[in-house]
Amino acid sequence: MQVTFCRLRTHQWCFILFNVILFHALLFGADFVEEYFLHSLPYIDMKVLEIKDKARKLNMEPLRSNLSKCYVLSQPEICKGKNIFLLSLIFSSPGNGTRRDLIRKTWGNVTSVQGHPILTLFALGMPVLVPTQKEIDKESHKNNDIIEGIFLDSSENQTLKIIAMTQWAVTFCPNALFILKVDEEMFVNLPSLVDYLLNLKEHLEDIYVGRVIHQVTPNRDPRSQEFVPLSEYPEKYYPDYCSGEAFIISQDVARMMYVVFKEVPIMVPADVFVGICAKSIGLIPIHSSRFSGKRHIRYNRCCYKFIFTSSETADAEMPLAWKEINDGKECTLFETYYGLISCKLLTYIDSFKHFHMDTIKNNVMYLAD
Numbered sequence: 001m002q003v004t005f006c007r008l009r010t011h012q013w014c015f016i017l018f019n020v021i022l023f024h025a026l027l028f029g030a031d032f033v034e035e036y037f038l039h040s041l042p043y044i045d046m047k048v049l050e051i052k053d054k055a056r057k058l059n060m061e062p063l064r065s066n067l068s069k070c071y072v073l074s075q076p077e078i079c080k081g082k083n084i085f086l087l088s089l090i091f092s093s094p095g096n097g098t099r100r101d102l103i104r105k106t107w108g109n110v111t112s113v114q115g116h117p118i119l120t121l122f123a124l125g126m127p128v129l130v131p132t133q134k135e136i137d138k139e140s141h142k143n144n145d146i147i148e149g150i151f152l153d154s155s156e157n158q159t160l161k162i163i164a165m166t167q168w169a170v171t172f173c174p175n176a177l178f179i180l181k182v183d184e185e186m187f188v189n190l191p192s193l194v195d196y197l198l199n200l201k202e203h204l205e206d207i208y209v210g211r212v213i214h215q216v217t218p219n220r221d222p223r224s225q226e227f228v229p230l231s232e233y234p235e236k237y238y239p240d241y242c243s244g245e246a247f248i249i250s251q252d253v254a255r256m257m258y259v260v261f262k263e264v265p266i267m268v269p270a271d272v273f274v275g276i277c278a279k280s281i282g283l284i285p286i287h288s289s290r291f292s293g294k295r296h297i298r299y300n301r302c303c304y305k306f307i308f309t310s311s312e313t314a315d316a317e318m319p320l321a322w323k324e325i326n327d328g329k330e331c332t333l334f335e336t337y338y339g340l341i342s343c344k345l346l347t348y349i350d351s352f353k354h355f356h357m358d359t360i361k362n363n364v365m366y367l368a369d
């Protein structure tokens with residue numbers, strides 16, 4: 001009797017263990033596989049070596065005064081003589097001064113992590129209206145943290161914005177080791193991000209890291225706004241690239257990108273553009289599932305202390321999240337584990353809801369047609 005009971009218990013334990021493993025595999029498996037196994041091999045040929053050489057020899061100093069004419073606001077002296085570990089460029093829309101103020105008061109107020117200096121600037125294009133420009137001038141005068149390129153800030157011009165801002169970083173901030181490109185709707189945990197970068201310190205070069213997107217096909221629908229003609233990009237898939245909401249490149253990569261800009265098709269989405277540039281310099285994007293991509297991660301203190309970014313952060317959530325992750329209270333391993341399970345499950349449920357709502361909306365539109 002006793003023996004059967006024990007055996008039965010062993011079976012039950014096995015069953016429970018199996019379920020626990022299955023649960024974790026389903027929840028974290030994809031991240032794990034992507035992060036550790038889906039690495040294609042970098043390639044280096046004569047062309048890549050030539051580009052690397054050109055990038056190394058690039059001397060932007062004499063071009064500074066000419067290039068500052070490409071910007072309405074160029075902050076040419078802001079990096080001078082400073083030691084900068086991470087330059088965080090927040091891509092913001094000209095009319096969104098309130099959002100910029102909120103970021104300045106929250107996650108953008110970090111000036112150093114573990115003694116490594118961080119510089120946070122806002123990247124803008126030009127607004128349509130003159131009064132908006134006046135407000136930007138005032139805001140810039142007060143905060144000294146705005147770079148504004150000479151192009152209209154529209155959704156179609158985002159690739160232009162990436163080019164202008166990379167050129168800015170290479171010309172006016174060559175002393176920044178890493179450059180973070182991030183959109184204004186994001187929440188960023190700079191301390192955990194810097195900690196991650198410090199652990200990469202074996203190699204400070206050839207870094208292009210974010211949430212990697214695989215095997216996306218170009219939009220071939222001529223009626224669509226994002227239409228990419230075959231003449232512009234003939235291949236079936238885009239190369240792997242980092243989702244555009246937030247990614248990091250090292251300074252040498254920015255310089256190499258600057259060298260190849262003119263050879264890369266410009267009529268593709270901005271993040272894909274960066275991916276194509278990276279491919280043409282033989283670079284493989286590094287994936288980290290701690291970048292959220294487009295998804296909003298449901299708030300949980302210990303989860304937010306671990307992840308790097310969350311998208312679509314509402315104005316009201318920002319100060320709360322910021323205050324709590326800075327409370328100085330550490331999370332134990334178990335709390336972090338529990339937090340990750342919780343925010344991952346809830347985020348998953350949210351995305352399912354979104355998907356469901358979209359399907360319903362599409363069906364309604366279909367019926368209305």
Ligand SMILES: *[C@@H]1O[C@H](CO)[C@@H](O)[C@H](O)[C@H]1NC(C)=O
Binds near residue numbers: 063
């Ligand atoms: C700066 O621009 C002017 C006019 O566009 C050009 O003549 C000059 O050669 C440029 N200087 C440098 C250093 O490129």
Ligand SMILES: *[C@@H]1O[C@H](CO)[C@@H](O)[C@H](O)[C@H]1NC(C)=O
Binds near residue numbers: 104106109
């Ligand atoms: C930003 O951080 C500094 C210290 O680094 C602090 O003195 C200041 O009050 C902070 N500003 C806001 C608006 O939180």
Ligand SMILES: *[C@@H]1O[C@H](CO)[C@@H](O)[C@H](O)[C@H]1NC(C)=O
Binds near residue numbers: 156
């Ligand atoms: C992009 O910027 C250029 C330069 O300002 C402007 O002429 C063009 O109209 C903009 N394109 C769009 C689609 O807004």
Ligand SMILES: *[C@@H]1O[C@H](CO)[C@@H](O)[C@H](O)[C@H]1NC(C)=O
Binds near residue numbers: 093186
């Ligand atoms: C400002 O940015 C926030 C966050 O991305 C967005 O929700 C809001 O619509 C923007 N407002 C304007 C006026 O662009």
